[in-house]
Amino acid sequence: MKSLKLYGIRDLRFEEAEKPQLANGDEVIVKIKASGICGSDISRYRKLGAHTPGQVWGHEFAGVVEQVGENVTSLKVGDHVAGVPAIIDENDYYYRAGQPARADSLSAIGAKEPGGFAEYIKLPAKNLVKVPDELDFDAASMVEPSTVVLHGYFRTNLTVGDDVVIVGAGGTIGLFAVQWAKIFGAKRVIAVDIDDEKLQIAQELGADYTINSLNEDVLTKVSEYTDRMNADIVVEAAGTPITAATVFGYAKKGGGVVFLGIPYADISMERFYFEKILRSELTVWGSWSCVSAPFPGKEWETTIHFMNNKRLNTEKMITHRIQLEEGPEMFEKLMERNELIGKVIMYPEV
Structure with a gap:
């Protein structure tokens, strides 16, 4: 079968892979x-390289059930499904405690197990969630990044009428964060990014205000847009050392910051921002992965419900649709950053 395999930093190859075969009844x-390209895929391609050199890569996908094991009763051939990428040992302490996102054994497809940049994938039935036939596959392949955001918001105390600042609002995670904030009932959503075109998309998806941090003072503008109070909740979705070190400045006293982005570098913080945690008595939430108990969690059914009811707009987030074989070229374009590239969806079949 056709596949994309990651061998190292900036070494992604379109190659044949062995089609998976059922090995047990589950x-x-x-x-x-x-299949969708994730922001974490871009960072791994640029900085980290492969978990397992030569492994079929990718963890965001949707498709159609082709075969089921003899013990599977939750799915049947022909069902449309979205993939849950989290691979966890069920004997793990945290999994048994109902905290799968904290499991020491937590891994993801595309790392140690074959991933979703291919024509076929084999997974345990519990790692597949049925989606309505009327939900298109592009949207269904984006269920997973939405669940990442929803898992993060579930960690917070976000309530109706809150003001929310989203840093890194132009990426997939940030754009879902904008939409979910509105669904949760946020009064004002302030989108922060360094790209005006992406900020325009954020505004089209519900952001009330936008701030380009390259040419505007974010502290001043956030204060202005929130009646000098700052935000109840700040979402760090950019995953850069700079944004991770400065987001505390945008939260109101008694507010909180939820971290969704992954910096992939050391963070050095000015005293001014660190003291905001203490002096403003902030709550800081870490958020990891996309699953909860009972596995895979309400993040999945909730996302599918709001996608199917058109409350989550994925179409505006997609800028490129390509064939799987064009993947290596697309990743190089993502390195160059010479054009607006939002969500990229790849298709393994012509």
């Missing part, structure tokens, strides 16, 4: 219809 084989 497994399912899915014919993949659409």
Whole structure:
């Protein structure tokens, strides 16, 4: 079968891979219809390289069930599904305690197990969530990044009428954060990014105000837009050392910051921002992965419900649709940053 395999930093190859076969009665084989490139994929491609050199890569996908094991009752051939990428040992202490996102054994497809940049994938039935037939595969392949955001918001105390600042609002995670904030009932959503085109998309998806941090003072503008109070909740979705070190400045006294982005570098923080944690008595929430108990968690059913009811708009987030074989070229374009590239959806079949 066709696949994309990651061998090292900036070494992604379009190659043949062995089509998966059922090995036990709890497994399912899915014919993949659409796969998405994640922001973490871009960072790994640029900085970290492969978990397992030569492994089929990717963890965001949707497709159609082709085969089911004899013990599988939750799915049948022909069902449309989204993939849950989290691979966890069920004997893990945290998994048994109902905290799968904290499991020491937590891994993801595309790392040690074959991933979703391929024509087919094999997974345990519990790692597949049925989606309505009327939900298109592009949207279904984006269920996973939405669940990452929702998992983070569930960690917070976000309530109706709150003001929310989203830093890194132009990426997939940030744009979902904008939309979920509105669904939760946020009064004012302030989108912060360094790209005006992406900020325009954020505004189209519900942001009330936008701030380009390259040419505007974020502290001043956030204060202005929130009646000098600052935000109840700040979402760090950029995943850079600079943004991770400065987001505390945008939260009101008694507010909180939730971290969704992954910096992939050391963080050095000015005293001014660190003291905001103490002097403003902030709450800081770390958020990891996209699953909760009972596995895979309400993040999944909730996302599918709001996507299917058109409350979550994925179409405005997608800027490129390509064939799987064009993947290596696209990743190089993502390194150059010479054009607006938002969500990229890849198709393994012509």
